Every structure is written in C-alpha cells, then in structure tokens.
Amino acid sequence: MNGTSFQSDIRFWLRQGNTVNHLLIWNIVIFIGINLLYLISPNTAFAWTFDQLTLHSLPGTFIRKPWGLITYMFTHVEIFHVFFNMLNLYWFGNLFRSFLGNKRVLPLYLMGGITGAALYMLSYNLLFPGMPSTMIGASASVMCMLVACATLMPNYEIGLLFFGNVRLKWLALAVIVLGVISIPRGNLGGIIAHMGGALFGFVYISALQSGTDLCKPLIWLFDAETRRENKRVQARTKPKKSPLKVVKKPDDNNQLRLDQLLDKINEKGYNSLSAEEKAWLDKVSKEN
Incomplete structure (x- = not known):
C-alpha cells in the first residue's frame, strides 16, 4: 500500500461522519507523536509534552494546567494501554452510536472522562494529601461507554474469545468487580477513574430514560444541526406581533x-x- 492510498483511506474514514473514528484517530496520533518525542528527546521535549498533557492531582498544579482535564483522556504512552482502550472504544463506542446516535458520542466520552478525573482527584487529595500524582488514558471514557451500553441494553449479547456470547450486563459487572478487587495491587488512580466513568455511564442512561439528557449542553455546543433545529423550534413557538396592531394603554x-x-x-x-x-x-x- 503506497502513501497516497493510505492517506485516501484515512480521509474516507474520517469523512464518514462517525465520531468514534475521529476519537480513535486523535488518540492514535497523540500516542505516535508523544512516543516519537520520547525517541528523539526523552528528557526534554517528551517530559515537557507529557507534563502538559497529563492530569495532575494536586490542586495547585491543576489550576496552572487545567487543560489536562481534557487532554489526559486522549494521551497514552504504552502500546497495550492504547491498544485495549481503542479496541474497546471501537466496539462499545459504535454500539452506543448505533442506538443513541452519533451526536452523543463525543459528549459522553468527555463527560465520562471528566467524571473519572474528578473522582480521581478527589480521592487522591483525601487519601494522599499533598502527594503529587498524574494520570493519562481514555479508560474512564471507555468504561463510561461500556456501562452506558450495558445499562441501555443489558441483555444484548456480544461474542468474546474463549467465552462465547456474553450479555453486556455481565461483562460490565465483571469489569467493575475485577477493578475493585485489583485496587490493593493495581493502579489505584486509574481504577478510581474507571469507577467514575462507569458511574456516569449508568447515571447518564438512567437519566436519559427518565427524559433528561445530561449531555444536552455539549450536544448543543458540538452539533451545528442541533443548534439550527433549536432556532427553528423557537421561531415556530415564539408569538408574533403584527406590525399593524397597536395596543393602547x-x-x-x-x-x-x-x-x-x-x-x-x-x-x-x-x-x-x-x-x-x-x-x-x-x-x-x-x-x-
């Protein structure tokens, strides 16, 4: 495959209008870029870039670099970390998209990541006050997608290697239980963030089924068609005054x-x- 063909395939992939594809591309591009910096200049360019992209747990550092709340969920360094996150994002992101539409994918991805980050920062500052810590990865956002799908369609079955067909509710429960069990030996910050993402995924679908879309502000912000539709609805419902009718006091x-x-x-x-x-x-x- 030549370079021109590869670029054409990427452009075609992005032009499909699938937000999951865009999220995958951004995560992979940042992963490649930051690892190239590590090969070129591990102690300067890589270290500075990583420090800018990561989420800092200390409030003082976070206030100076608040963009880490967003950039951390697009940043990976280890190959297996990005591989499994992107694989799960592809599966569950597209499953979520097929049932609830493309316009909710990015808002849910961001809100799941933000909730995971908030729980991570809160827990670290309560359990280890004053101790600096950082976090990267899309795990909280991906966990949010998984639990959202499991809450929306708990009996939906997917095929897993070595396990056969498994219902989403059991898969989500197994992932959560494994995360909780591994807290004493695992990455505490990452696991706490996973639980935050999972919590938002459950709350989001529960609220949506009750008629409240918690991602509505972000949907309005990111989706131009939604903004145009809101303007059309307001124009239809707004009472019109006749220029010929003068009401006197x-x-x-x-x-x-x-x-x-x-x-x-x-x-x-x-x-x-x-x-x-x-x-x-x-x-x-x-x-x-």
Missing part, C-alpha cells in the same frame, strides 16, 4: 375619548353630548 384610550368629546363640545356645544357621554365626562373630571 387604558390612559391613552381615555385621553383619546376626552379629546374627541371636547372637540364635539367646541363644534356643537355641551348639549350635543349624549347622557352616557355627559356621565363619562363628569366622571373623568372628578378623577382628575
């Missing part, structure tokens, strides 16, 4: 009638007024 109406009666008196005299007009004029004069 009661005081304006009273003044207009008073002027008309005074003109009538000037032209034809007071006796030309009807009994009702005389009574109304007498009432207005007493009020003033």
